[in-house]
Structures are given as structure tokens and as C-alpha cells.
Amino acid sequence: MATIGLFVLFLGFVATIAGMVLLAASCWRAHSAGAVPETLSWAGRLCAIIAFAALTFCCGLLVFCLATGDTSIKYVVQYRSDSSDSLAWLYTLSGLWAGRQGSLLFWAWLISAFNCYLAVRYRDARQAVDDCALGISQAVMAAFLGVLLFSDGNTPFEAMSSSYFDANGALANGAELWGMNALLEHWAMAVHPPTLFIGYAGMTIPFAYALATMLLGDDSDLWVRRCNGVTAFAWLFLGIGIGLGAVWAYTVLGWGGYWGWDPVENASLLSWLAAVALMHSFTLYRQRGTFKRWSVVCACITFAFVIVGTFISRSGLVQSVHAFDGDPVSLGLFGVLIAVGFAAAVFGAVGRRATFAADAQDDEAGLLSRSMAYYLLNVLMIVGAFLLCYLTVASALPQPLPFAGQSVSGETYNAIVRPVSVFLMLVVAVCPLLGWSRTDPAAFAKKALVPGICALVLAVAIMAYWAIALLPAYDATIAAGGTAAESLQAMGPAAYYNGLAALGILVACALVFNSLFMLVKLLRKAGGDIRRRFTAIGGFLAHLSLGVMLVGLIGSSMYVTEQTGYLAASADSDAAQAFRVQGYELTYADDTIVETDDGITYTLVLDVARDGQGIGQVAPSVYVDKSTLQQRLDAQVLTAPDHDLFVVYRGVNMNGDYSLDVRVNPLILCVWAGFVLLVLGTAIAACGKRLVRGTRSEGAASDDSDADDAAGEAA
Structure with missing residues (x-):
């Protein structure tokens, strides 16, 4: 063989x-x-x-x-x-x-x-x-x-x-x-790598077309039309891969979170961020003949970041729980491809500056315009990708570079990302309300009035929940002291921390309703034929998903309650004392040991009650592979509409007590719902690009400009 x-x-x-x-x-x-x-x-x-x-x-x-x-x-x-x-x-x-x-x-x-x-x-x-x-x-x-x-x-x-x-x-x-590896034997991890690889391979195509059009000196939008659908398809799978990785981390690694700013997690995000800028640049290239240089540069940078991410994962340059083993030859290959990708980007920006020169429409755009919002989005995405890359490899950099030799903590990433993300979501929320070159204040106010009122009502409702459930959890963590309290205090004063969360909720609500109202308006305008509106429909749905996801990220990353300890076994019976966290009470029900040819599974069954009322059972387990003796922690999650109860069983100590990690993750369903909506929206948009190409081939050009206008609003 x-x-x-x-x-x-x-x-x-x-x-x-x-x-x-x-x-x-x-x-x-x-x-x-x-x-x-x-x-x-x-x-x-x-x-x-x-x-x-x-x-x-x-x-x-x-x-x-x-x-x-x-x-x-x-x-x-x-x-x-x-x-x-x-x-x-x-x-x-x-x-x-x-x-x-x-x-x-x-x-x-x-x-x-x-x-x-x-x-x-x-x-x-x-x-x-x-x-x-x-x-x-x-x-x-x-x-x-x-x-x-x-x-x-x-x-x-x-x-x-x-x-x-x-x-x-x-x-x-x-x-x-x-x-x-036993940790890889999970459905999400089995599917996670191929989805990422589909995205990685797909991003080769816009790079190839960008380099081809630069070599040929062709500034038409032919190359964009050729690879636009492939780029959307690849970006879709990049997003699916990142999301599946988060699902795996949440259910298998046993730490209760889904994103830890691990170097390999960061590596997968680099190309996704650059591809966001690429997708939006393509929209303006096709629709208005602008952002030509942005398009060729972003295509090359996206490809380069695909290879950079792979290099980080395989080089051993930084330590990660996800990393592959590396070898000099394949790392040399990645080094060459990285150099080619970034060199092509420089060639497009400098060597072909005249070919892909800015049009008059680029120069005429005012500060409060949709074109400027696109420009700002691209800058944030590309600069953010470079900054994330630098911080990820900082531990391997020589002095006296900033952060050299340091492993950047998750708190540092969060301190940077959270305010920038809120600002970025604000830009995305208001972008469809702006004019392309100038924005008339009266027209903007008219467009923003109804969705703004709806967003304010929703924000008040979520803020009420925040004041009743989330803020007390923050105060309780600070009052309890310890590592968790120190981590929260390191993020800034309470007024800043909670104020940023409140502002984020308001921006998320604005993004949800602006996108929703634009989506409804688009569907009404489309009438019975929505096929050529698929790109815009998918775009608005993707933007709506970001608002939903932002609410979930605020709750599940900023207001988590965590309790680590033991269920002390009773000396008189098999029963155990209760383990309490934020109104929940966990008591021993049973424990089992199941042995197979592959390994041994140790399961602890716990009865769960809240405010004195029994609500079910959880059965977290520890799997030990017989061949490698490697452990896999299989957490159990009890889901309520507004939070998850996340329970991890880590084994038994010398006294026979059961080691538990229990977390309450608020609003995490919004993260998963937002992820599903993002995938759905991106898939619809990708299908729309295919349908529009089909209708153009039939000669239906008259409505294509309308479809492109709608796509521009969505993007």
C-alpha cells in the first residue's frame, strides 16, 4: 500500500x-x-x-x-x-x-x-x-x-x-x-480541522487571482467576480471551524470556557479577520469600483495569515494545547509561502499603485459616510490581525521588543479586544444608515428612529436582567477575593468594567434592530423574487448574529461565577455533603466505573437542585485511555434559558472526596445562537453570490445593480 x-x-x-x-x-x-x-x-x-x-x-x-x-x-x-x-x-x-x-x-x-x-x-x-x-x-x-x-x-x-x-x-x-490522542475523539474535534482546512485551501484562490491580476496589470473587476463566491465559501468554513473548536474546548478541555486566547486559537482567527476585510473590499470593488488596492492587498494578506497560523501551530514557536509537532522542511515551506504572500501584498500596494489607484469616489467620501465606515472596518480588521499575530508570538521574540519573552495573558487580550469590539459593532450598526459619500442628518435620524427606539426598549430589558443577575455575581466575586477577584480587578475599575458591559449591550441591541429592520425592508422590496437579494439577506443576518453574539460574550466572559472544591464523602453513609454555587445545590447520587477494551470511564452522578427545587441530574466523567493513560474530562452541562450550569468531575482524592469544578455561564446560549445565525447568514450570502452570477448569465442585468446596492448596505 x-x-x-x-x-x-x-x-x-x-x-x-x-x-x-x-x-x-x-x-x-x-x-x-x-x-x-x-x-x-x-x-x-x-x-x-x-x-x-x-x-x-x-x-x-x-x-x-x-x-x-x-x-x-x-x-x-x-x-x-x-x-x-x-x-x-x-x-x-x-x-x-x-x-x-x-x-x-x-x-x-x-x-x-x-x-x-x-x-x-x-x-x-x-x-x-x-x-x-x-x-x-x-x-x-x-x-x-x-x-x-x-x-x-x-x-x-x-x-x-x-x-x-x-x-x-x-x-x-x-x-x-x-x-x-484521546482528546481528539470527540465529534467537534473530528470535524473542526477539515472545516478549517477547507477555509485555508479556499483562500488560496483569491490570492492566486489577486497575484494574477497584478502580474497582468488588469484593474477590472473580473478577478473579483471569479473568486468572490469561493472567498465567501472559504470564509464560511473558517467560521464554522473556529466555532466547532470553541464547542470542543467547552465540552472536552474541562475549564468551562470556549475561548482562552491560546496561540493556536489565535492563529485560526488571523485569516478570519483578514478575510472580513477582504469580503467587504470585494463588495465595494464590484459595486462602486473602489477599494481596488484594498482588495488585492487583503487577498494576499489573508493567504499569508493562513500560512502564518499554520506556522504557529506547527513550529513549536509557542506552547499550545492544540499544537502539532513540526519539522524543519515543512516549516521552511510555510516560511517561503508567508514571504511570498506579504511580498505580493507590498507589490500590490506599491508596485501596482497606479494600476489600482483610488477613484474619485474614494477621495470624496466624508468622515460620516458608508465608504469611510468600510475603510475603518478594514483598518481595524487588518491592524487587529497584525496585532494579534504579534502578541501571539511575543514569547518567542527577542528583547527589547515590546512584550518580548512574555506569554501574553488572556486578561491582556480581553483588555484590548473588548472596547475595540464594542466600537467596531457600533460602526457595523450605523453603517447601513449612512450615505455613500455624505450623510444627511435628517435622513439618518429618520432611518434610525424606529430601530433605535426598539433597541432602547430591548436594552432596558437586558439591563434589568444585568442589574438583577449579573452585577450581583460580579460583586460577589470581588467580595470573595482570591484569584478570580484579582483577575476582574486587573481589568479596570468596577465603573469602567460594568460601564463597558452596559455600553456593549446597548450597541448590541442597536445592531440587532438595525439589521432586522434593514432585513425586513429588503424582503418587502424584493417581493416574490428574493433570489437576487440572497447576498444582502445573508449579510444582514450575519450582522444581526454579531449583535446576538455580543450579548452572549458579555455575559459568558465577564460575569462568570466559578466554584472549585470537593464533595466531601460522609463517614456514615455513601451519601455526600452538598456542593453549593449561586443558588444551585449539587448532591451525590451515584458513581460508576465502566471498563471497555479502549479505556475506563469514571462517572459521578449528581442531583441538582435550585432554590430547594430538584431540577435534574448531571453525570460528568473522567475517561482514561488504557494505552496512553491520558485523561479526558467530559463535562456535563445543565442548560437554562439564561445560563449554563457547567460541571466538571476531576476524580477522587486520597480521602475519597470528589473533586469538582462548577461554573455558571450567563447568556451563553446567545453565543451559540449567534454562531448558528452567523453560519446561516454567511451560507445564504455565499449562495446569493452564486445565484447572482447565474442570473447575470441569463442577461438580467437591470436588477443586478439593485442587488449590489442592497449587498453594499448589508456588508
């Missing part, structure tokens, strides 16, 4: 190189002759399709080997799953991307899938920018395949050494202990 896999992988590499050369020749001929040579173009596209087929076979072969437990391949032994639960098939499949070698193969396959789509989708377009972009994307894929084939320790088809087998052919000498 290893030999077959290596041969087909090499075939894919040859096809990729051949396609890259043929497409480069096609672009050269098109530049000199003024027309795309059909034979060269078709041959290059055929090579892209062959490469996709070869990599599809390689991925399928590796999955087959994982499923059958083929111990002749080292990667299979290292990342096989021995799980026997109902999702064992998913964990087996996830072995494909669980390790460094498999994930590089999977990433290369995804790039080849996007390349195959471009090769087929625009096979008859005969545009030089298409061939050039496809050739650039093929070059990126060739770099991945070169590392997989020609560097030690990077091929997923490396044969297993005979020294790891005993005389009977069974695994020995430590290899029998290899296998998938």
Missing part, C-alpha cells in the same frame, strides 16, 4: 508541475499574442484535473488503510483510532488529518479540488487571468506535494520499520501504545 500511495502521489506531483508550466506558457502566449491559446489552456486544465484525481486516490487509500488497520504504514499506526463507540467511523476518518503528514496531504487535496473547480468552471472563458490564477494555485499545491514527497518524515505513506514488530508480527517496542 505504501508503494502504491507514493507512486500515485508522485503522479499527482508531476501532473501539477506540468499543469503549472502549461498554464504559464498559456499566459505568456496570451500576453504576446493577445489571445489565450486554446490547446495550452486545455492541457493545463486537464493536468489540474488529473492531479485532483491522483490526490483523491491518495486520500482514499490512506482512509482505507486507517479503516482496515494496515500496520505496514507508520502513519496509520500513529493516528489510528481504537474507539468502539458509535462515532468510531468518524474518528477513523479523522485520522486522515490528525497528524502533520496526513493534514498536509488533505490540505493539498483540498487545493486541488478548488483548482479542479476553476479548471472546469471557466474552461470556455479563455481569459488570461483565469489561466494565470490557476497556474499560481497549482504552484502552491506543488510546494505542498514536494514536501510530502521529497523530505524525510513528511510522507503519510512511510513504511513501518520491522523493528516495531515482534516475532509474531504484532506491534511492539512502544508502537502498540501509539494511536489517536
Whole structure:
């Protein structure tokens, strides 16, 4: 199997190189002759399709080997799953991307899938920018395949050494202990990496088109129309991947939160932030012929941050609970791609400054205008991504750079992000109410009146809940002292901390109702045919989701109540004393030990009462893998409409007492609901871009400008 896999992988590499050369020749001929040579173009596209087929076979072969437990391949032994639960098939499949070698193969396959789509989708377009972009994307894929084939320790088809087998052919000498990390055997973590990789691979396409259009000196919006839908699709999956990672962290890591500013968490956020700026730049490029330079620069920066994030995850540069092991060759590849991405951004901003010069509309925009809001959004996203990147790698930087040698704490990130996020959400909330170049105060007031009143009413209701439930929790934490109180006090005076929360709630309500009213207005205007309004509908829904999510983030990150301690076992019976936190009372009900071939699960069953009324049971558990002795904490969550009761069981001490971590996370349902709405809105917008392309191909151009205007308001 290893030999077959290596041969087909090499075939894919040859096809990729051949396609890259043929497409480069096609672009050269098109530049000199003024027309795309059909034979060269078709041959290059055929090579892209062959490469996709070869990599599809390689991925399928590796999955087959994982499923059958083929111990002749080292990667299979290292990342096989021995799980026997109902999702064992998913964990087996996830072995494909669980390790460094498999994930590089999977990433290369995804790039080849996007390349195959471009090769087929625009096979008859005969545009030089298409061939050039496809050739650039093929070059990126060739770099991945070169590392997989020609560097030690990077091929997923490396044969297993005979020294790891005993005389009977069974695994020995430590290899029998290899296998998938028990923490990865969770549905969210099984799906989290491929969704991120889809986003990462997809962001290769706007980079390829941006570099192609810069090389060709073409300032038309053709390249934007080509990759706009792919970019939205990739950004959608980046968001899904980040959200699934948060779900996994919340349910498996056992600390009660979903975002800890871990370096690898930050790494995944870098490209997402840059892609926000890219998506909004595309809207203005298509709609108004502005933000041309922003578009090419953001496309290159987004790609560079995709690779930067991967470098952070794999380099060992910073410590993280999520990090892969690294190797010099793949890190060298990432270093080169990072340099190429940022160099292309500089080339677009400086070298092609005249080609992508600002239009008069850019210069005429006033401070209170929608164009300026877009500009401010882009600046915040790009500067924020660079700042986040710097703080993430600060611990590895030399003196005398700021924060050099320091691991930046979560409190530091929060101190920066919280006020900036509130300001950013305010910009997003008022943007649709502004004029493109100038804003008439009377028109603005008329648009803002009704949604503003509704937002104020909702804000008063949420503030009442805040005063009754959240503020007392803050005061109680401060009064109790300890580490939690010190952490809150480090965030600033109580007036600032709570004032920022109150302002955030008001801004969130404004964002929700402004988006909701614009959405209703759009649906009424669309009448029976809403297909060409999908992009704007998705945009407004995504903005609405940000308001919902902001409320959840304020509650679940700023007003958490946490209690750590023991349920002391009674000396007279099997019953235990009650564990109390914020009106909840947890008492012992039962404990079980379940042993399987894979590991042992220790479960503690607790009765839960609130204000003296029984409301149910929770059964947190500790799973211990027999092979690796690694523990996995499976938390239990009891969900109420306005909060979660989060319970973690950590085991038994020498006295037989049960170790518990219990948290009350207010308004966390708003986080998950906002995430679902964001995914839904982005998906609708991505579908809308596809539908608009379809209607344009039918010649329905008259209404497209209206659709674009609505999309501009949404974005």
C-alpha cells in the first residue's frame, strides 16, 4: 500500500508541475499574442484535473488503510483510532488529518479540488487571468506535494520499520501504545480541522487571482467576480471551524470556557479577520469600483495569515494545547509561502499603485459616510490581525521588543479586544444608515428612529436582567477575593468594567434592530423574487448574529461565577455533603466505573437542585485511555434559558472526596445562537453570490445593480 500511495502521489506531483508550466506558457502566449491559446489552456486544465484525481486516490487509500488497520504504514499506526463507540467511523476518518503528514496531504487535496473547480468552471472563458490564477494555485499545491514527497518524515505513506514488530508480527517496542490522542475523539474535534482546512485551501484562490491580476496589470473587476463566491465559501468554513473548536474546548478541555486566547486559537482567527476585510473590499470593488488596492492587498494578506497560523501551530514557536509537532522542511515551506504572500501584498500596494489607484469616489467620501465606515472596518480588521499575530508570538521574540519573552495573558487580550469590539459593532450598526459619500442628518435620524427606539426598549430589558443577575455575581466575586477577584480587578475599575458591559449591550441591541429592520425592508422590496437579494439577506443576518453574539460574550466572559472544591464523602453513609454555587445545590447520587477494551470511564452522578427545587441530574466523567493513560474530562452541562450550569468531575482524592469544578455561564446560549445565525447568514450570502452570477448569465442585468446596492448596505 505504501508503494502504491507514493507512486500515485508522485503522479499527482508531476501532473501539477506540468499543469503549472502549461498554464504559464498559456499566459505568456496570451500576453504576446493577445489571445489565450486554446490547446495550452486545455492541457493545463486537464493536468489540474488529473492531479485532483491522483490526490483523491491518495486520500482514499490512506482512509482505507486507517479503516482496515494496515500496520505496514507508520502513519496509520500513529493516528489510528481504537474507539468502539458509535462515532468510531468518524474518528477513523479523522485520522486522515490528525497528524502533520496526513493534514498536509488533505490540505493539498483540498487545493486541488478548488483548482479542479476553476479548471472546469471557466474552461470556455479563455481569459488570461483565469489561466494565470490557476497556474499560481497549482504552484502552491506543488510546494505542498514536494514536501510530502521529497523530505524525510513528511510522507503519510512511510513504511513501518520491522523493528516495531515482534516475532509474531504484532506491534511492539512502544508502537502498540501509539494511536489517536484521546482528546481528539470527540465529534467537534473530528470535524473542526477539515472545516478549517477547507477555509485555508479556499483562500488560496483569491490570492492566486489577486497575484494574477497584478502580474497582468488588469484593474477590472473580473478577478473579483471569479473568486468572490469561493472567498465567501472559504470564509464560511473558517467560521464554522473556529466555532466547532470553541464547542470542543467547552465540552472536552474541562475549564468551562470556549475561548482562552491560546496561540493556536489565535492563529485560526488571523485569516478570519483578514478575510472580513477582504469580503467587504470585494463588495465595494464590484459595486462602486473602489477599494481596488484594498482588495488585492487583503487577498494576499489573508493567504499569508493562513500560512502564518499554520506556522504557529506547527513550529513549536509557542506552547499550545492544540499544537502539532513540526519539522524543519515543512516549516521552511510555510516560511517561503508567508514571504511570498506579504511580498505580493507590498507589490500590490506599491508596485501596482497606479494600476489600482483610488477613484474619485474614494477621495470624496466624508468622515460620516458608508465608504469611510468600510475603510475603518478594514483598518481595524487588518491592524487587529497584525496585532494579534504579534502578541501571539511575543514569547518567542527577542528583547527589547515590546512584550518580548512574555506569554501574553488572556486578561491582556480581553483588555484590548473588548472596547475595540464594542466600537467596531457600533460602526457595523450605523453603517447601513449612512450615505455613500455624505450623510444627511435628517435622513439618518429618520432611518434610525424606529430601530433605535426598539433597541432602547430591548436594552432596558437586558439591563434589568444585568442589574438583577449579573452585577450581583460580579460583586460577589470581588467580595470573595482570591484569584478570580484579582483577575476582574486587573481589568479596570468596577465603573469602567460594568460601564463597558452596559455600553456593549446597548450597541448590541442597536445592531440587532438595525439589521432586522434593514432585513425586513429588503424582503418587502424584493417581493416574490428574493433570489437576487440572497447576498444582502445573508449579510444582514450575519450582522444581526454579531449583535446576538455580543450579548452572549458579555455575559459568558465577564460575569462568570466559578466554584472549585470537593464533595466531601460522609463517614456514615455513601451519601455526600452538598456542593453549593449561586443558588444551585449539587448532591451525590451515584458513581460508576465502566471498563471497555479502549479505556475506563469514571462517572459521578449528581442531583441538582435550585432554590430547594430538584431540577435534574448531571453525570460528568473522567475517561482514561488504557494505552496512553491520558485523561479526558467530559463535562456535563445543565442548560437554562439564561445560563449554563457547567460541571466538571476531576476524580477522587486520597480521602475519597470528589473533586469538582462548577461554573455558571450567563447568556451563553446567545453565543451559540449567534454562531448558528452567523453560519446561516454567511451560507445564504455565499449562495446569493452564486445565484447572482447565474442570473447575470441569463442577461438580467437591470436588477443586478439593485442587488449590489442592497449587498453594499448589508456588508
